Amino acid sequence: MSQPSTRADVDACPGALRLHAAADGPLARVRVPGGRLTGAHVRVLRELAGRWGDGHVELTSRANLQLRAVRDAAAAGLAAGLEAAGLLPSRTHELVRNIAASPLGGDPAVDRLDRALCADSRLASLPGRFLFALDSGLGDVAFSADVAALPVHTHEGHPAAVAILFAGADAGLRVAPDAVVPALLAAAHAFLDERAAQRTTAVEATPGSRADAPDAGVADGRRQVAWRVRELADGPARVAARTAAALGVRPGPAAVLPRPVPREPIGLIEQPGGRVAVGALVPLGRLRPVQLRVLESAATVTVTPWRGIVLRGLTPEAARNWAAALTEAGLEVAAGSRWAGVTACAGRPGCAKSLADVRHDADAATTAGTGLPVHWVGCARGCGSPAGPHVRVEATGSGYRVRSPGGSGFAAVTEVGALVSAARKG
Template structure:
């Protein structure tokens, strides 16, 4: 287990100046903090979203003792702590994370962006429980000196075959296949090979290292694989893929699973236990609510999976206790039903946390959602609120985009079309847009 270093590593404990012109990767981490307007921000990578109850309590205590008392869930299944203004907060946080096993390598902490199918092995769908891929890939990344050079934006996706995280636009994707012997390897979204399933994580690392080889000769900074190789063909050319060509149809993302796990509870195969799936309001929870979740996890076997849809999954809850546990989570502020108008609502930090934001988007989002009154069984489109044109945190897929504009209004669009809407009319505009049938996705031939 690592201990706190005597000197910074990869910017450890550094808080870059808000006005600094830095062409290096500015993506925040647990060691290199982001200088947000509401105080330093730490982003903690959680490969596959896998956490123990003990680790969750460490994070809750850090949020209370060092930050603003809340935790943010990101669209990559990671966690953020904001407002880290306490003296020595950066060093204290690193020490706590290391002791909890959440910082296995200081040099690689921003490179450990790994999303995985959160219901893999839990609900009878998919072809594999990919959690063992998560742990193996994480260990391989941390053991590779070259992988420390990956940017904080580079993403691995490990899909169990249902097509959920395969739809998230990762740089390197592994998808389990029905034959249980092979996995599909995708680069920048393009299927390039079928590789042996037992060795799939090593193939993912090889692809990332090949990308770094190409990126080293690129005239401009290249953070993502598509920056140097939009089709994945050049990276594939550096891999020994001739022995494992594509066979059969490539796996395709499933529309059924694009929105992530359904909220609520359902029996696990074999009977006796349930899986509980809960969401969060705008991806934020209080430290106290996080402790409630940790207690639930401990009672059910000790594991929680944070999802890329800013939710959580708890397996192993005794069937007889599941309704009461869901009620407890709802009481703590989690979303536990598909009928909640908060389902699919996301937002950037907005004011006062972000200097670039043109509005307090979270307050305006809350007002818009509170005004929402969906009818029974009426599906609402997801919606993302952004404080400026950068659209930070915007998930992929069909949704309503609500973007603050310089004239003090918002632009509400569905499928790229819409108009600027005055703030007093925002709830009505958002409600109408969420009931709009989205245009079909673009297809290429």
């Protein structure tokens, strides 16, 4: 049984309306469900970043976007620009439009889920860290989400069903493909219900407390609450049971689902119908103005959870032309790039808590791929860390500590550690 984990009941996730006070100035985060953009959206983002921010657009590990160094007086103008471009369809739900999707898929359920989520007034109270996922069946986004839809095959020759996962765990809940959106929304309601029930139980168990007391559930002066399914006591099982009851579905046996190590799409990728996609890495997830200008002429741009981009549905000739244009703009399209799997938090000077300029140091130390993703962080909080196996390079104030959470990847840790040491000596 999982143990509860609590946080202060103040959802400080930044958004497009509520900016985060970063060390280099206010930061705005723009939710982009499924990472789906148009070239017109990219143009608007470039113009807004140039007018109100530092001119760059950052990609996050949830395929959302960030504008840094936004001047305080610009908040209203920034929000108005995003709203006019269709990038802020709901002011009440803008913090909770967190929907991950397989970047090479074209699932229309992303738009349906986003619209249904924004139309549900109660779900505006979801935490800003709660994550939905629509997986194409590759397992590339399902296991890091709070609730996810993952197509599975029941038996050979039988139609596919969709597994609803809870914090990456299979509880045996299956739905038809056309029932995915209602199931995910039911799961979100079940999370809120279970969270409320566990808070009430915790308050009632405290001697002398009342559930309606002003300080009910307060510890050390701060109200405590779970923000994600895994932070609830036995969260996956309890939320799954509530969801199944709400849907009137009897769960079957849970399956052991394979968890592949996701790899960011890079290069020319064949798609159904003779079409081709182009995947490009964005070094350390930061798009410069010249790169944004190139992307403006694309019909669609998909941001990936690995801080890259994908252009889908191209003819072979168009794909080759795009690969050349992206390479010329400084994006990485060739396999074997030294930036494959390498990410970093903001570091100095953007984050006051960071103990090092991790982006500069990552650039100096990164020479080639190591077999595992490598994430550089400026402090012990580890912002933006990948969910799966990876090498963590953490600033300590006097150098870097290199390790792999979970203890795997000894060879990769040794290799990265040697590169970090060599770069520091150089």
